[in-house]
Amino acid sequence: MEDFNLTSSVPPMFILNGIPGLEAAHIWISIPFSMFYIISLLGNFMVLFVVTKEEILHKPMYLLLCMLALTDLGTSTCIMPKALCIFWFGFKGITVNGCLTQIFFLYVFAVTHSAILVTMAFDRYIAICDPLRYATILTNARIAKLGLVGLIRAVLLVLPLTLLLRRLPFCTNRTIPHTYCEHMAVVKLLCGDTTVNRTYGLVISLVINGLDLTLISLSYGMIIRSVLRISCMKAYQKALNTCTAHICVILISYTPSLFSTLTHRFGQGIAAHVHILLANLYFLLPPMFNPIIYAVKTKELRDKVGKYTCRM
Template identity: 50%
Template sequence: MLAQNESFYRPENFILIGIPGLEVAEFWMSIPMCVMYILTILGNTAMLLIIMPQETFHKPMYLFLSMLSIIDLVASATTTPKILCIFWFNDNEIDFNACLAQLFFIHALSMMESTVLLAMAFDRYVAICHPLRYTSILTNNIIAKIGVLAMIRGSFFMAPAPFLIRRLSYCRTNVIAHTYCEHMAVVKIACTDTTINQVYGLTVALLVIAVDIICITVSYSAIVRTVFRLASSEARHKALSTCAPHICVILISYVPALFSFFTHRFGHNIPLHVHIILANLYILIPPMCNPMIYGARTKEIRKRIIVMFQES
């Protein structure tokens, strides 16, 4: 049902139709999605239980990792339960305000995660390029400020989105061809001019994703130069191995996000169901893989996990 005002129509709710063209496969797709969600909860909760109580883990890299786990848990809880409800119970309706809240949290948390990934790249840069100044630069006070900055940055850049969407008219339809309220998916079904919304989305992406990727690339370029100046091959291998988990996390976080971003704007020939599936993987795979990657590649965490299993 549409609530009418003099100048525009605003729906009381939106209808999320899931994955158009693959409705018969949605139940079977929900099974691996549910497994991935469970692994996300278990993996990230385990990381927090390992890092937070142990003083020995209160170091910059592990504190950043705990921030990443908190963001991943909240981001997954924001989207995955609703997606599973759509697939299992055909619960397609979402309240207009709830949709805006979901939209805000999805993208704000993505920006927060990007900020933390940038901070982790800076952590590796200082540790390898300026090891003697590491403890004086990355103090607990600085790390806490970075965490607060990540929250403020994500919230600040995403705060205008709900208000910009509220000014749009949805006189044609309230049906969103998606499994969750993605910014551009909601904007596209409006029947009024969406230029401001599109410019806003592009500007935010450039100010966050593009800037962060450039800064991360600069950091790792400096790291590579420093590493290959080391005389010992063992020292080079050790330095690079400490960066490997972070590089893996960067790749699985940014590649799907960039694909989704560019598909909305330029990928008109890409089938809609392909875009939606990849958009779902973008919110499912990084939160699930982050603790697995760090758990497998970080010796201290791996040892702690073994001890936990032995104690249990």
């Protein structure tokens, strides 16, 4: 019964248990996790460095790629340092304020990441369907403004998510079976009616995964319609190649996100350690693969990255 007593005040610390059921394998799990994180840091910093240094890359497409790299660095850095402290040293404690701060920044980066993918889909739509007006419609200044709008939207959506966690007292059970402060895991520590918290969390998921994916689908629907009208095979292939990298990034980003959201709410039959491993990979794999995909599929960027790596 002690676990269900209310705390007289907000508890000073939460305990992050890591991956329940796999505590003995934490050291082994940390090896691929740390490798993914290091590759993510190197890849995204390389993209930022090369685009900043090369004036020829100061274009809307590469500005969007830099924004994507920044959000990828943000999401992975929000969770990995603490997760590695749990795996390596057993430092499982995190303050309530630290936990809420982690939730805020993690989801702000994730929501901004989704907004950037929508903007990238719009960029590809203009490049293929209205190429003659591309330079006038999508200037660097306009792309920067769209990125700022995406960030403001993220803050406005995520801020109530964290504030609502202060609405109810926490129970004396302060153990979170996770490597980071996942929103729904923290909601389960609240004592009282958490309907508002759960509903708002679901609304954000629907807005991001539903609205943003709908906008991306509409963009690609119009792109496909325009591409099918192209009679020249060479132009047809070039148009498709410009979208390949973005489509790969969309699949890598949204597939684990949708799976994680649905399993956390409706997948009671899925083992906890499976869900938590997938939730971690959702914030690790896209930041690692995104710069690799764009470096491989974008010749201009690939050539510039090759120039700098050959000097090392």
